[in-house]
Amino acid sequence: MKNKKMKIARLERDLNQEDLAKIVGVTRQTISLIESGAYNPSLKLCIAICKALGKTLDDLFWEVEK
Amino acid sequence: MKNKKMKIARLERDLNQEDLAKIVGVTRQTISLIESGAYNPSLKLCIAICKALGKTLDDLFWEVEK
DNA sequence: GCGGTATGTAAAATATATTTGACATTCTGC
DNA sequence: GCAGAATGTCAAATATATTTTACATACCGC
Numbered sequence: 161m162k163n164k165k166m167k168i169a170r171l172e173r174d175l176n177q178e179d180l181a182k183i184v185g186v187t188r189q190t191i192s193l194i195e196s197g198a199y200n201p202s203l204k205l206c207i208a209i210c211k212a213l214g215k216t217l218d219d220l221f222w223e224v225e226k
Numbered sequence: 227m228k229n230k231k232m233k234i235a236r237l238e239r240d241l242n243q244e245d246l247a248k249i250v251g252v253t254r255q256t257i258s259l260i261e262s263g264a265y266n267p268s269l270k271l272c273i274a275i276c277k278a279l280g281k282t283l284d285d286l287f288w289e290v291e292k
Numbered sequence: 293g294c295g296g297t298a299t300g301t302a303a304a305a306t307a308t309a310t311t312t313g314a315c316a317t318t319c320t321g322c
Numbered sequence: 323g324c325a326g327a328a329t330g331t332c333a334a335a336t337a338t339a340t341t342t343t344a345c346a347t348a349c350c351g352c
Contacts, residue, residue, distance in 0.1 A: 176298060187341055192300065199339060202309080203287055204266040217283035221269055242328060253311055258330065265309060268339080 162197045166220045169213040170195075184208040228263045232286045235279040236261075250274040 170180055177191040194201050206221055236246055243257040252271065260267050272287055
């Protein structure tokens with residue numbers, strides 16, 4: 161279950177994974193693994209990513225589809 | 227930074243910490259520590275809690291106040 | 293086709309969330 | 323006031339997110 165919404169929001173802001181990683185204070189791999197759905201980030205990290213991308217938790221991490 | 231919103235949502239549903247813990251599949255201590263702000267839960271756990279309480283991520287875990 | 297940039301991924305090490313078990317405190321009904 | 327239920331918290335153990343280092347691949351302009 162990839163996180164496509166997060167990837168789209170990142171691209172909308174013209175950021176690559178490394179840029180975003182630097183902004184939120186993690187490594188590029190962590191961003192990559194979250195986008196590819198390989199692991200579940202902590203709430204703090206989710207919030208940092210949302211703020212960096214100008215989105216909310218529901219925007220990026222809430223699954224509408226059942 | 228306690229999570230008051232989560233505690234209120236839990237009480238609205240007439241659940242104690244142990245009930246909620248059982249529903250989302252963690253221990254009572256984990257719920258207690260999250261409500262008291264002692265640590266940052268994983269996204270998966272946040273979503274499980276939201277669904278158990280009939281709320282969304284923004285409802286329970288998004289900080290409006292700066 | 294080549295070189296550089298962006299991304300996926302793997303293994304080992306580290307940090308931290310979560311569990312387990314236990315005890316102390318608070319609250320409430322009686 | 324007491325008994326029981328709900329909660330706070332601690333220490334040690336375990337699971338897992340995250341880092342570090344590194345390599346492979348895909349893509350794009352040239």
